[in-house]
Amino acid sequence: MSNILECKNVTKVFGAKAALRDVTLNIPRGKIVGLLGPNASGKSTFIKLCNDLLTPTSGEILIDGKKPGVDTKKIVSYLPERNYLNDWMRVSDIIGLFRDFYTDFNEEKAYDMLKRLDINPKDKLKTMSKGTKEKVQLILVMSREAQLYMLDEPIGGVDPAARDYILDTILSNYNENATIIISTHLISDIEKILDEVVFIKEGKIVLTKTVDEIREESGKSVDSLFREVFKC
């Protein structure tokens, strides 16, 4: 099984509106893939479907050959765009929760990263700023030794300095056989670390290529190509 993720003709309809239309996509192991599209193009819907937070209207998603469910949740590490931390726990409590539920969670790694970022594990989540909470979430997600990481807008809400730190954290913490899917609309910050990009527009996939293919063929950065494809 060389593909970690396979989507066959996946469609998701909300009421009368189709958020994803007939998406077919294969993503191999050991790649960093950028899922790029403007707001409301279907990026989050796609990621939620892969995490069993939504059920496809039609079509099939297979992760490691299995439909999204308990078995895939064990090997997929998901960073939602929302802050899912409750406000009454301490950082050490939520680390305990991850340790209790995920067998691939590396507690030592999590504490290491907290230390490097000067976050006190005894601090209550309630007292933390939005940016710090986002960092805690990223640490939790990247401390798992997962086979597939799905990061929904990981650099959306943070300042450029923290962005570099986050990209560095992603690069230094994933294992080489794992695949990372990063959804974002901030492309210039991220394109250097991507193998492949998937452009998604109004629920449809319009382009799948490697970053170097794009640069070689068009003589443009992914960012400028993106601006061209999604010109209003």
Add this chain to the structure above:
Amino acid sequence: MLANLMKYEIKGTARLFIPLYLALLLFALLNRIINPFGMIESSENFNLQVMFSIISITVYFILIVGIFVMTLIIMIQRFYKNLLGDEGYLMFTLPVKSWQHIVSKLLVSMLWTILSFIMAICSILILVDSDNLFKEIRQLISRFTDIFGSAGFFTLPYYALLSLTTGILMIYAAIALGHLFSKHKLMASFGMYCVLYVIYQVVMVLFILVFGKKIFTPVLSSPIPTPSDINTLVFSFSIPTILIMAANFILTNYILQKKLNLE
């Protein structure tokens, strides 16, 4: 995994209940010591002591009522916020089945409801003269065994637990149904609760219309119904309740599994 879910559910709720329970017991003790009823009776005119006594009793009663209101609110809030709010992004990506989420929340809610009753009883025991109370309890128990026989010690708790489970699951099902609406989810949940409650009542009435003759005849025909007649009656009534309970559970699980749509 169910045990782990329950562990975090208890952690998440205990911090709210324990202080309330302690406050209740503390005020019961305080009222016992200062004996406000005696104080109010014996004092001839309104003074500071009387006022203090009235406040102390009032706080105690507010606490008793408050504990039951809190039990209900926390039951609703834990399901709504922890599963269907932003925290749902974490809960539903844990490698557990959706029925385990429901069962863990249900069992912990039942635990707190029962504990709230026990605490209320304890506080009364602290508050009042225990000799008299025990005498009355003994009388109550003997009257109870007259009606239900010793089997009543099983049938009544059984029916109470069943009703509690059904009640909680009906609240969960209503919240889950309300979640399907795109706007005014809480209002929709409340409306759905009314609908579910009406359905429950309709099922009960239908049950009585169809099987009523069979069930009630032995109870009504004898001038003094025997304990075994009464217990059969309770058991018979538990059948439609079990059906409703199962339906609510299946409905909630289906919505969480297939129709989940976190904001």
Add this chain to the structure above:
Amino acid sequence: MPWELKSDRPIYSQLIEQIELRICSGVYPLGSKLPSVRDLAQEAAVNPNTMQRALAKLEEDGLLYTNRTSGRFVTEDVNMIKQVKNRLAKEHVQVFLKKMTELGFDYEEILSIITTIAEEMKE
């Protein structure tokens, strides 16, 4: 030496150029061991797969070699490095000459400008 990557050309070929430059300028001396792919990728803030491809190409060209057990090393062949240096020099000079011709200087003038400026810089 910071990694300078332009956004309109393939990252892979730019990485090759940058590593060649580092070898020629002695940042990675002859026969020395290179950092791991992961460390290099992190240093340059690029995808490890792309770094891996660049290193594989350099290996194919003979500028690097892999010792199965101990990692990746810079070649000990002085001539090979000289060749690379000459090639890089040629490329730079070609670009330079093209620009100077565009400005309207002829060969003699260019040579004299170079000598004058080199003298100035010495002082």
